[in-house]
Amino acid sequence: MNDRNRHPDHNRPRRGPSGAGSEGPSDGRLVEAHSQLSRDKDEPAEGFSLTPIFIVFLFCAFGFWAGLYLTRNSGGFSAGAFDLDAPKAVVAGGPVAFEPDIAKGEQLFLANCAACHQPTGLGLPGAFPPLAKSAWVAGAEERLIKAILAGLAGEIEVNGAKYNGNMPNIGANLKDAQVAHIATYVRQAWGNAAEPVMDAKVAEVRKAIGNRAQYNPAELLKEHPLESK
Amino acid sequence: MTQDNRSGRPQGRPPEGEARLSRVEASLRGPFLLFFVSAVVWLLAASLLAVVASLGLGSLLAPFPDCAWLTYGRVVAVERNLFVYGWGFNAFFAVNLWLLSQLGRFEFRNGWLAALGGVVWNLGLAYGVVRIFAGELNGFALLEMPREVGPVLAVAFLLAAFWPLVAFARRPTGHTFASQWFVVGASFAFPLVYLLAQLMVLWVPASGVVQAVAHSWFVSNVLLLWLGASALAATYYFLAKVLERTIAAYYLAPVAFWTFFLFAGWTGPAALVGSPVPVWVQSAGVVAAAMLLVPVIITALNFHGTLSTQGGWARAWNDTTLRFVSFGAVAFTLFGLLQGLVAFRGPSALLRFTSFGGGIEHLLTYAFATMVLFGAAYFILPRLTGSLWPSAKLVHAHFWGSALGILGCLTAWLFGGWQVGRQLAADATPYAAVLRAESSWFSLLTVSSVLLLVGHAAFALNAFGMILKSSAPTDAGRHD
Numbered sequence A: 001m002n003d004r005n006r007h008p009d010h011n012r013p014r015r016g017p018s019g020a021g022s023e024g025p026s027d028g029r030l031v032e033a034h035s036q037l038s039r040d041k042d043e044p045a046e047g048f049s050l051t052p053i054f055i056v057f058l059f060c061a062f063g064f065w066a067g068l069y070l071t072r073n074s075g076g077f078s079a080g081a082f083d084l085d086a087p088k089a090v091v092a093g094g095p096v097a098f099e100p101d102i103a104k105g106e107q108l109f110l111a112n113c114a115a116c117h118q119p120t121g122l123g124l125p126g127a128f129p130p131l132a133k134s135a136w137v138a139g140a141e142e143r144l145i146k147a148i149l150a151g152l153a154g155e156i157e158v159n160g161a162k163y164n165g166n167m168p169n170i171g172a173n174l175k176d177a178q179v180a181h182i183a184t185y186v187r188q189a190w191g192n193a194a195e196p197v198m199d200a201k202v203a204e205v206r207k208a209i210g211n212r213a214q215y216n217p218a219e220l221l222k223e224h225p226l227e228s229k
Numbered sequence B: 001m002t003q004d005n006r007s008g009r010p011q012g013r014p015p016e017g018e019a020r021l022s023r024v025e026a027s028l029r030g031p032f033l034l035f036f037v038s039a040v041v042w043l044l045a046a047s048l049l050a051v052v053a054s055l056g057l058g059s060l061l062a063p064f065p066d067c068a069w070l071t072y073g074r075v076v077a078v079e080r081n082l083f084v085y086g087w088g089f090n091a092f093f094a095v096n097l098w099l100l101s102q103l104g105r106f107e108f109r110n111g112w113l114a115a116l117g118g119v120v121w122n123l124g125l126a127y128g129v130v131r132i133f134a135g136e137l138n139g140f141a142l143l144e145m146p147r148e149v150g151p152v153l154a155v156a157f158l159l160a161a162f163w164p165l166v167a168f169a170r171r172p173t174g175h176t177f178a179s180q181w182f183v184v185g186a187s188f189a190f191p192l193v194y195l196l197a198q199l200m201v202l203w204v205p206a207s208g209v210v211q212a213v214a215h216s217w218f219v220s221n222v223l224l225l226w227l228g229a230s231a232l233a234a235t236y237y238f239l240a241k242v243l244e245r246t247i248a249a250y251y252l253a254p255v256a257f258w259t260f261f262l263f264a265g266w267t268g269p270a271a272l273v274g275s276p277v278p279v280w281v282q283s284a285g286v287v288a289a290a291m292l293l294v295p296v297i298i299t300a301l302n303f304h305g306t307l308s309t310q311g312g313w314a315r316a317w318n319d320t321t322l323r324f325v326s327f328g329a330v331a332f333t334l335f336g337l338l339q340g341l342v343a344f345r346g347p348s349a350l351l352r353f354t355s356f357g358g359g360i361e362h363l364l365t366y367a368f369a370t371m372v373l374f375g376a377a378y379f380i381l382p383r384l385t386g387s388l389w390p391s392a393k394l395v396h397a398h399f400w401g402s403a404l405g406i407l408g409c410l411t412a413w414l415f416g417g418w419q420v421g422r423q424l425a426a427d428a429t430p431y432a433a434v435l436r437a438e439s440s441w442f443s444l445l446t447v448s449s450v451l452l453l454v455g456h457a458a459f460a461l462n463a464f465g466m467i468l469k470s471s472a473p474t475d476a477g478r479h480d
Helices: A023-039 A051-072 A086-091 A102-112 A141-150 A176-188 A199-209 A217-223 B002-006 B023-058 B072-104 B111-133 B149-169 B178-203 B209-243 B250-264 B268-272 B279-291 B293-308 B312-318 B320-342 B345-351 B356-385 B392-425 B431-439 B442-471
Strands: A152-158 A161-167
Touching: A023 B072, A023 B209, A023 B250, A051 B279, A051 B293, A102 A176, A141 A176, A141 A199, A141 A217, A152 A217, A176 A199, B023 B072, B023 B111, B023 B356, B023 B442, B072 B111, B072 B149, B072 B178, B072 B209, B072 B356, B111 B149, B149 B178, B178 B209, B178 B250, B209 B250, B209 B268, B209 B293, B209 B312, B209 B320, B209 B356, B250 B279, B250 B293, B268 B279, B279 B293, B279 B320, B293 B312, B293 B320, B312 B320, B320 B345, B320 B356, B320 B392, B345 B392, B356 B392, B356 B442, B392 B431, B392 B442
Parallel strands: none
Antiparallel strands: A152 A161
């Protein structure tokens, strides 16, 4: 360092840095030596380096953490989730108001109900009762909610035809809001024109009936008789 | 070589006897010097504007109140564009070309194509900058230039940086070195990123937040995948070359390469944490910024491991090229650690609206990429021009001006940003007090900008002196 300030011209190079005059071979050796290194990696010349195994564990931990972080902080990869705190507010019944949504209801209906009741809501004659223009789904909303939450088993008469079906308790595995979307859709699609159903009502009914077996249709009628048209 | 380096003179002396270029070097001399000279000219302009901009920050009154085109917004936009597109691109066109042809040992045929690309690039940039000065700028960082500049720069890039790739593909040797991977990766990444960003942000603007996402993606890609990857290539090369040893833990380098290119492209949205962008996009950015630690750790093992054995640091300090390059290597490790840390939601909420992000960006673009470029210039130029650096004093002035200048800037941005962020987060502090605290850092910023300008001027004097000295009597010097 002490002679750094000397003018370079004062000592002409005795010889250039090796390879300065013959860049080719020198760079060739550089490439060769390194490609040799990456081919023969399992040859520790002396001692044993802990670095590789430590690095492997560390990077695996990184990957594990990345997966955890993404699943916890991605809002379910929904295009509509903009804020980490928003989903919690919905669960806690926070400031986000519930809006019965026909479009969501239709999606949920197609996923959960349409296999039997058909996308047309007409059911299958002789097997599954129709929902379109059915007195069962209009009128008192508790009747419909209870049927979705607990299911129905036994003889049922819909629009003058008798069915002997077995409807599982689809709603038990759905959230209140989802059940409300479905019920609203069913009550307003295919020419039906009944009031929408709110998630608070679903929660109330769910609490009232508890975890019970399927309703017999007659039993359900006793609680909520069909309204005369 | 070790004994030679101990003398501490600027390294990169010409070959023994009279200037004699290898055929590989002779073939790329013209394009290299064109790229390099224009890069340094743009760098000088950018650092001059940086001083003007910092003056504008420090005072309530603009330094040139009657001059619309010297208002802060335009000056800062021009400065950043000149620094990235003028200096960062031209200089890496030159260094990448040199690395490719040296390591692949090919003669660079039809170099005029690359030179043409350089001319078109600089003309397009000059036009764009004039338009920014005139006040016709877009509101997207690094895309401020009017949109018709986009296709021009893209074509120029293909000529200047893609034509060397054609030569690389037809190189006579089979084996490749880490530097070549990074150069090839950077040359492929940029045109794609630039064209997509031009389309989605300026030509056929995507609606709503998609535009912001595309823009953040573009900025992180340009900075990391062009400047960062190119500078990594040069660092790998010069450490191995000047120290004359193999890179430590070199078998990990391929992992560094692939993970760097995999994660760097995703880090952009980390800057959008807290904005109305779907939360999974933000989280993907956070995860990518954290996962970028994988290549950062590997390159740290590579670089610092290589430097740590057999007195490597001492030799690096005594060698002009390595002094700059190892400064950059340390800066890159710091950059990776800080970027990973700050991406998280907690720190990001604290530092979002402060100068901290600018500090991290300069850690990458200046403390790493630019310092490595300087080191590369000290190595390459004497070989291409066949003469010595005219003044060792100017070399010192350059190193200390740049090193102290960037350290001062980083202090002002990082510590200032941290302090301001904490005060903004504390409800009790009145906003006027926050502003006062912030402006107290501006004088440090101004002094540092002047230091940088002095360093760059010293470098330009030295380099231009050498190039002029060699080009005028260049044939006379080869009379043997």
